[in-house]
Amino acid sequence: MHNLTEKLCLPLFLVLLSFLSQSSSFAQVGIGTRDPQTTLDVNGTFAVRGLIENDTINTVMVVDTSTHEVHYRNLKSLHYNMWPSGGDDAVVLTELLEQANGVEPFLVNMAPGMYYFNTSVTNFKNNVIIKGNGSNINSTFVGELFYLNQKIGIEIKDVNFHSSNSGSSYAQNRMDGDKAIKAYKTKDILISGCKFQGFLDTAIDMYNHTGDKLHQANRIVNNIFNECWGGATIWYNSEYGILSNNIFKQCRYAILNNSGNWNLSGNITVKCRAALISQNVVGDTNFAVGGNLNHGNYSGNSFNHCGNGFWNSSVTEMTVGSSVVDITGIYFKGIISPQISGGSIWFTDIYLEDTNATYGMVITGCTIATSNINAVGTSTLDLYGNRMYNVSTSGAVVIH
Template sequence: MPNSHRPHEPGPALPRGAVLAGLGAAGLGLAAAALPSPAADAAPPARGLPVLRPEDDWAAVLARTLRVQLAPEARYVLEAPVRLPTGTLIEGNGAVVAASSTAHGLFEVDGASDVKLRGLRLHGEPGYAPEAGTPPPLDVPFDAAHTALRARRARNLRVLDCDLLGWRGAGIAATGDPADDYFSYGVQVHGCRFEACCIGLSAADRCEYSLLTTSVFTACRLAVWNSSGNWTLSGNVIVGCHGAYYSIGATSPFGERASDSWGHGAVTGCTMNHSDGETPRRWTRHLELEIGGTLRDPGPGVMIEGVLPPTFSANTLWYTDVTARDLPASVWYLTGCALSDLRLTQDGGAPVRLLGHQSNAGDLHAPVLVGDVADALAP
């Protein structure tokens, strides 16, 4: 008779005693060792790591063991940021880690290496519960202290499959130092969700040679600030954020250096839509950020100012303006992009050229070109 169970579905479980009785004395010891104990049945499913419970002291637990998991679907509330030492691994199992107030963040990585966070839901608003149906607030003033993860001079920091919701500073803010071997910082942010953050991700002050990939940003005041050199952004979706991507050669909300190896890197295969409006939730107030010692709003969409521009290819932009100002380059090419219902402005510095672009049909949807901007393939 064919097996009625599908290959990936186990059959009915036999009682532990019945299994052992059927094996006889010869197999008893081996079978007893192979069968799970009641304690193993109750353990969370993250490779047998020790469990850090909501009532535990994080610093004390991490002093005993650097590799931990959180209880699945549990809620943790931190009264102050936790400093993560070199070698920390936190498997979140979908647990929520929330700040007790908007005066502080959750985690700090200061000069540490090989820190990995995976599968955590990091909530900035005290008492916020997605199941209640009330999203985190927008239009709140910027506060750098209220940042989920603050990394300084971190090497091989990895943030994977995490949600960062409702942060009045940044979801993740990373800075480096030219005194380090910044060529090997290698920060990696993959598969994360940023929602209702003043800044989703900020990279500044020589935090170079790093990756932001396959992440989603919604309803942020600014999705990405990147004045650090040599970041690669690929496969990200940015929608309904007032600022999609700023790369500006100046001090910034998290960056202290007034001169640096600004910009360059690559932005490829990303979608940046609706910075100019039409989404149900978007920021309309407190749009100013302190840039170069002055509070100002660089504007909606993509702003590249005073830096070597990134390689910009295969991106999709609808209703998201692009401004290139005072770029110290020979030319800036936007290659193989969809550019529809937007304004593309060149204001001093390098000329801007479109190399193979498309838009919605009709003149009303074609990009409006301002300044020294031209289609390189036009007859």
């Protein structure tokens, strides 16, 4: 029986080795665990081990015997483990993503709780999945950590992103380009379970300024944004997306959304200087405007204590067209107003200016407390069925 087993396994092993050697993707050195005990010396170059599940080979592990680096080949996907390199981990990740073919799902597992240090941007291919497993990526430069340029099918999960800025963000001026993720004209993107700390431009910059609406079906869900100048910034025809169940704490502004057809639900903003901004002119991050401005659906969100917050007023001025404005609370200017329902607005003012008079704006079924509500210019606001306490209004605001 022993001889029979050897005779059956050897041909199978040789078939797998032949399969791998014919693919240029696998002839390259993978980035992964460095454990010489896992190495099998085959022809002095590669080692291959098949993992058997249900009598079918689902995964093959390849080991470079000169560096003890391990990577995996799934018949339907690529699967790599990445450990901190001690150098620029952005370079390592970029080289690793070169293994992706852009068609098959390409999975990168980061080491749980480990710290990676990036001194340059990482550019993505299509259909890449990053599983952070609670790992930390520390920026050591001013610029976006991840750049998704006209990509589809990207998933970024459970990564803790840290800005290069040191000390408290509250007393620091905006730092152009200090971002975690920049996504230009992307489709089917998921950013989930991540934490963003201290970015002085915006943690997530999601946009499309070319006039078409290819940027869609993107989801930003279940993330935490802490002490960032901007939390989630969405602008110019970046449409048909979901921003839900995120927490924004002590940011200069939590959400800036100049795009149409977004569904915002279950988000919490607390002690930010501004909770929600939407305006139709060029600003600090949105260097162009156009398309369907706002007019999405906002439901079940909680905007709390978003006025003065922790931010020093000397560093919070924002560019709005030709003006410089210290925006606080909820601020809409020159856009088609979204409808707000079923949420809570506490200690957070609401300001509308020259929003679309044809559609108007409605807030319904919310709890509104200790807030000043002001509608000026062409703006109109109807308040239906809200529970209100210590609320003052001015301008074209009607309480039903």
